[in-house]
Amino acid sequence: MxxxxxxxxxxxxxxxxxxxxxxxxxxxxSSAEVLWKIAPGRTSIQFKVKHLLLMEVEGRFEDYDGTVITPDETDFSNAKVEATIPVKSIYTGNDDRDSHLLQDAFFHVVKFPDMTFHSTRVVRKPDGQFEMEGNLTIRGVSRPITLAVVHEGTKRSAAGKLRSSFKATGSLNRYDYGLRWNDVTEAGRMLVGDTVQIEMDVTLVENGETSRVASAQ
The missing domain is CATH 1.20.5 (Single alpha-helices involved in coiled-coils or other helix-helix interfaces)
Incomplete structure (x- = not known):
């Protein structure tokens, strides 16, 4: 030519x-996105619900898995969050109650073994904290949920990996997810409240850039 x-x-x-x-x-x-994993042993997923409308029953899920993808190592706005929680890992300190919660009338763990969360929007608020919107699926029912997220800090471990800690809080109506079991006392009080309070302390560990992860698969 x-x-x-x-x-x-x-x-x-x-x-x-x-x-x-x-x-x-x-x-x-251009900088590659960063993949983070939820750190086992450094994360707690807890809930509270009213019992007899007077006291609160507290519980937690002891098994979980999740990933977060961020634009870089410091920017958590627009993060993409995915999490899975095996329902059978529920613990309330009462074996009979835990067994009941896993039955067909409540979580129906045989048919619906996992709860899942998929974020749809993460935004940084003027105060520097975050608001995370996403879809929570329980018992096969998906509903939108909004969590308030506080970034508690990031530091590098002795192994050279970044760790970032967050506290997330929110609430849901259990009836929205088909968790409809209840009973009435002789005095006419409902045994279990409708609203479930959620509180999570989550530590993320840097797991490498997504480009490196993809090339290794």
Whole structure:
């Protein structure tokens, strides 16, 4: 093709190509997204619900798995969050109650073994904290939920991995998810309240850039 061009035009074209190549060779690649994993042993997922409308029953889920993808190591706005919680890991300090919660009338763990969460929007508020919206699925029913998230800090471990800690709080109406079992006392009081308070202390551990993870699979 160059042979068909006049010598001066060909020289100018070659110079332009060489200059473009030099500029590209010095251009920095865009930063890759960062993959974080929920740290086992450093995370707690707890809930509270009214019992007899007078006292609160507290419980937690002892098994969980989740990932968070962020634009970089410091920016958690627009994060993508995925989490799975095996329902059978529920613990309220009472074996009979835990067994009852796993039955068909409540969580129906045989048919619906996991709860899942998928974020749809994470925004940084003016006070520097975050609001996370997403879809929570329990007993096969998905409903939107909003969590208030406080970033408690980031530090690097002795192994060189970044750890970032968060506290997330929110609430849900259990009836929205088909958790409809209840009973009435002789005095006419409902045994279990409708509203469930959620409180999570989550530690994320940097697990590498998504580009590296994808190439390793």
């Amino acid at each position: 160059l042979a068909l061009l006049r010598p001066s035009v060909a020289r100018n074209l070659l110079c332009s190509v060489c200059l473009l190549g030099s500029l590209l060779s010095f251009a920095k690649p």
